[in-house]
Amino acid sequence: MAMAAGLLTAGLAAPASADNVADNNALQSDQLWINPPSERTLPRGIDGAQPKSLTLGVGIYHDNDNYTVIDGRLTVDVSELVGVAEVTWPDNCAPSGTSAVCDIPVVPAIGGDYEDQVFLTVRAADGAEVGAQGRITYEATAKVRPGGTLTAPQESFDTELTVGAGPDLAIDPVTDIEDGQPGDELTIPFKVTNNGNESANGFTLKLYASYGLTELTRYDACTHTTTDGSDGPPWNTAICAFDEVLAPGDSFELPEPLTVRLAPHALNERLDIDVEPGDGAQDLDSENNYTVTQFGVENTADFSVTGDAVSGAAGATATAELTFRNNGPAWFGNLGSGDPVATVRLVVPRGAKVTGVPSGCSPRTLAGGYYPTRTGAPRYDCRLPHAVLEDALYTFPFSVRVDTVVPGATGAVSIHPQFGEFGEYPFDFDPDRTNNTAVLTVN
Numbered sequence: 001m002a003m004a005a006g007l008l009t010a011g012l013a014a015p016a017s018a019d020n021v022a023d024n025n026a027l028q029s030d031q032l033w034i035n036p037p038s039e040r041t042l043p044r045g046i047d048g049a050q051p052k053s054l055t056l057g058v059g060i061y062h063d064n065d066n067y068t069v070i071d072g073r074l075t076v077d078v079s080e081l082v083g084v085a086e087v088t089w090p091d092n093c094a095p096s097g098t099s100a101v102c103d104i105p106v107v108p109a110i111g112g113d114y115e116d117q118v119f120l121t122v123r124a125a126d127g128a129e130v131g132a133q134g135r136i137t138y139e140a141t142a143k144v145r146p147g148g149t150l151t152a153p154q155e156s157f158d159t160e161l162t163v164g165a166g167p168d169l170a171i172d173p174v175t176d177i178e179d180g181q182p183g184d185e186l187t188i189p190f191k192v193t194n195n196g197n198e199s200a201n202g203f204t205l206k207l208y209a210s211y212g213l214t215e216l217t218r219y220d221a222c223t224h225t226t227t228d229g230s231d232g233p234p235w236n237t238a239i240c241a242f243d244e245v246l247a248p249g250d251s252f253e254l255p256e257p258l259t260v261r262l263a264p265h266a267l268n269e270r271l272d273i274d275v276e277p278g279d280g281a282q283d284l285d286s287e288n289n290y291t292v293t294q295f296g297v298e299n300t301a302d303f304s305v306t307g308d309a310v311s312g313a314a315g316a317t318a319t320a321e322l323t324f325r326n327n328g329p330a331w332f333g334n335l336g337s338g339d340p341v342a343t344v345r346l347v348v349p350r351g352a353k354v355t356g357v358p359s360g361c362s363p364r365t366l367a368g369g370y371y372p373t374r375t376g377a378p379r380y381d382c383r384l385p386h387a388v389l390e391d392a393l394y395t396f397p398f399s400v401r402v403d404t405v406v407p408g409a410t411g412a413v414s415i416h417p418q419f420g421e422f423g424e425y426p427f428d429f430d431p432d433r434t435n436n437t438a439v440l441t442v443n
Contacts, residue, residue: 212266333387356399
């Protein structure tokens with residue numbers, strides 16, 4: 001799928017006025033996008049039977065959540081699928097010949113509660129040969145309230161469909177687990193089914209358990225390892241080779257239930273499960289070969305910061321060591337996004353100037369904006385890694401020069417989420433926020 005970023009097509013023909021200027025500003029700061037799957041493989045029918053259908057989810061969204069976008073119209077063109085695939089239209093699409101216009105009453109903004117709005121049912125056409133290819137193309141428009149029209153970049157969005165033959169291993173969905181307790185042993189249901197049109201001659205199962213999941217069930221067919229933790233908290237992994245032949249429609253379950261135990265330091269955990277057919281076979285639909293089970297654990301991680309106190313005559317330089325500590329009992333990690341766990345912030349005291357900055361710390365204006373030089377900024381934000389263990393300690397040594405002696409001058413030291421301020425995205429797992437702030441005192 002090709003995507004042309006940063007383009008905007010706006011339909012405004014009214015005379016210039018205050019309202020029209022506002023509408024034009026809305027259009028210039030917003031953009032409509034289409035979100036289709038880039039490619040899918042359609043299984044050919046087995047022994048003259050009707051081919052299995054797949055569902056394609058498609059949606060539209062826009063950039064600027066300051067504006068309300070309504071009356072979305074997604075145009076779907078399937079003219080290039082003749083002889084390759086057949087499409088069944090959903091109720092919110094009005095077909096005409098080889099295309100349809102689909103209604104989307106409210107268009108969500110990026111980062112909001114986006115979900116696909118149009119679901120196309122597709123299957124290989126009767127008699128289509130393996131390797132036959134076709135393409136679905138999309139265009140979209142929507143209205144900005146109170147006025148104006150957004151148009152998605154044209155000739156930029158498509159889905160490539162290919163008729164194929166082979167196994168299609170699909171893992172049954174697994175429900176997330178909430179309200180777990182440290183020490184609990186939990187059973188994870190696992191079942192894989194071959195939805196393809198050819199047998200899977202064995203398959204490989206891969207399990208990746210996050211740091212707070214222990215005692216992963218051991219199977220004879222598996223090799224178990226634990227990462228060394230050099231690039232983050234250690235993970236428990238299992239790579240399993242099963243030689244069972246799964247004919248089309250056959251399912252497989254593990255020889256005994258898959259279980260894990262929640263460690264004393266467990267908090268927000270995940271178990272990643274992946275399957276691949278053996279003998280180097282290409283899976284028809286890799287999107288259902290992978291699943292993640294999330295674990296919510298009733299536990300806490302007490303984050304704290306400490307400041308420092310330095311002194312000196314005018315012109316003297318001292319080292320101020322600020323620290324971040326996780327007092328446990330749980331670890332914490334942003335395992336999905338990989339974002340830093342938190343930011344340790346220093347607001348520099350009056351009369352002092354930072355002349356040496358620790359790595360990972362960025363200069364900022366007091367309001368958090370860009371500051372042109374690395375030293376001498378009134379504020380510094382220091383990024384923590386994406387995960388911190390239950391006893392993690394990080395020190396940030398700043399070189400501070402006393403330019404003017406201001407008795408009792410203090411600067412604030414505090415912890416903040418990577419995005420947003422305290423009131424917007426609090427650390428809801430932290431039981432004691434009184435130690436989330438401290439001071440740096442000079443003289």
